[in-house]
Every structure is written in structure tokens, then in C-alpha cells.
Amino acid sequence: MEKINLIVFDLDGTILNTIEDIRSAINYVLSCYDIENATTDDVKRYVGNGFSNALRAALDDKCQNYVDENEFSLMLTLLRTRYKNHATENTVKYQGMEELLGDLNKKEIPIGVLTNKDDEVAKALIDKFYRGIKFSFVEGKKASRALKTDKHMVSSLLSSYGFNAESTLFVGDSEVDRTTASNVGSPSLIVNYGFRSKEILEMHGIYDSIDSVESLRRKIFKMIS
Numbered sequence: 149m150e151k152i153n154l155i156v157f158d159l160d161g162t163i164l165n166t167i168e169d170i171r172s173a174i175n176y177v178l179s180c181y182d183i184e185n186a187t188t189d190d191v192k193r194y195v196g197n198g199f200s201n202a203l204r205a206a207l208d209d210k211c212q213n214y215v216d217e218n219e220f221s222l223m224l225t226l227l228r229t230r231y232k233n234h235a236t237e238n239t240v241k242y243q244g245m246e247e248l249l250g251d252l253n254k255k256e257i258p259i260g261v262l263t264n265k266d267d268e269v270a271k272a273l274i275d276k277f278y279r280g281i282k283f284s285f286v287e288g289k290k291a292s293r294a295l296k297t298d299k300h301m302v303s304s305l306l307s308s309y310g311f312n313a314e315s316t317l318f319v320g321d322s323e324v325d326r327t328t329a330s331n332v333g334s335p336s337l338i339v340n341y342g343f344r345s346k347e348i349l350e351m352h353g354i355y356d357s358i359d360s361v362e363s364l365r366r367k368i369f370k371m372i373s
Contacts, residue, residue, distance in 0.1 A: 150315040158320035159263035161342025168238035173231035184210045192343040196324045198264040244361035261286040299331040323352035
């Protein structure tokens with residue numbers, strides 16, 4: 149394995165616990181249409197591939213009626229607006245994460261954030277919760293480009309910042325992050341303290357998940373030492 153020159157963190161379920169604000173936004177939309185609300189565990193299953201896919205998963209799970217594409221588009225706009233305006237009400241940092249990121253800064257290891265969350269909201273969350281941390285980049289979903297796990301998008305993005313995949317470590321909490329890293333030939337560390345439990349990750353063939361920020365710290369510093 150090449151020397152690690154960049155560590156790319158996922159956002160939701162990895163460095164920030166955003167699940168209650170996401171759940172609140174999804175349930176706001178469902179309530180507007182008199183659809184049964186989702187539990188926190190439900191929403192953990194829905195997320196990982198952007199809001200569009202999360203909303204489709206929620207409707208498949210909770211809605212008994214057919215929703216056409218025009219109606220879905222309206223619902224998705226409502227979801228994004230609601231979440232954007234209430235994205236920080238119940239979101240918290242995972243204990244020990246700020247210290248981990250700060251120590252990587254002190255060691256001058258470049259770090260970035262890559263998420264399937266909308267780009268504007270991702271940047272706002274990082275600015276609010278991790279303003280004192282230096283990131284080489286924070287990148288979320290934009291209308292003009294594909295999402296993780298797209299190989300070309302991820303490789304091009306890394307290249308645009310002067311990094312290559314072989315020397316990049318991806319850290320995330322789901323099969324999406326493991327697949328993203330695998331697609332571009334990068335090593336990865338997957339945590340199970342976020343939105344995917346150890347059991348769910350094992351169902352996706354991930355048997356080496358990490359159960360705490362402290363354990364993640366040890367793994368990372370062993371790999372960069």
C-alpha cells in the first residue's frame with residue numbers, strides 16, 4: 149500500500165450525527181402528504197445515496213399510493229428546503245472526532261470531506277461544527293455531477309486537488325463508502341457507530357468495521373505512521 153497522503157471522510161454517520169435532522173425533514177414531507185412517519189432506524193436504512201434515493205426509499209416503505217415523477221419532484225424540493233432550513237437543530241459531533249481531525253491537522257496530514265449530501269448544506273455543516281479544522285476540500289452533491297460511488301467523479305475530484313486515489317484513505321460508515329474506495333483503488337476504513345450497524349455492514353460483506361472514534365483513531369495513526 150502506498151503512503152497515505154490524504155484522508156477523505158464521509159459526513160453523515162462518520163464525522164457528524166445528522167440522523168435526527170434528516171428524519172425530521174423526511175417526516176415533515178411525509179406528514180404533508182398524510183403518509184406514515186419513519187423511525188430513526190427506518191431513516192438509517194434510507195440514507196447513503198443522496199436525498200432523492202432516500203425519499204424514494206421512504207415512499208416505497210411508507211406510501212401505499214403511486215407517486216408520479218412530477219409529484220415526486222415537488223416532494224423532493226420540499227425535503228431539500230425543509231432540511232436546509234433545519235439542518236443543525238439536532239445534529240451533533242461524534243465524541244472524539246474533533247480531536248482526531250485536529251490531530252491530523254497537527255501532523256499536516258491533508259483531510260477532506262466527500263458526501264452525497266447536497267453541496268451547499270455539507271459546506272454549511274462543516275463551517276458550523278468544524279470551523280477550527282483545516283480541510284483540503286469539502287465536496288457534496290452538485291447537479292452537474294454524479295454521486296459516490298462513481299469512479300470517474302471521485303478520481304477526477306481527487307486529481308483536481310492534486311491527489312491520487314492510491315494514496316488516499318477513505319473513511320465512512322456504509323457500503324457506499326467501501327464501494328467508492330474499491331472502485332478507485334483506495335484503501336478504506338468503515339465505522340459501525342454511525343448509520344449502519346455492524347450486522348447490516350456484514351450483510352454487505354464488510355466484516356472489519358470499527359466500533360468507536362477511538363478505535364478509528366488507532367487504525368488511522370497506525371496506517372500513517
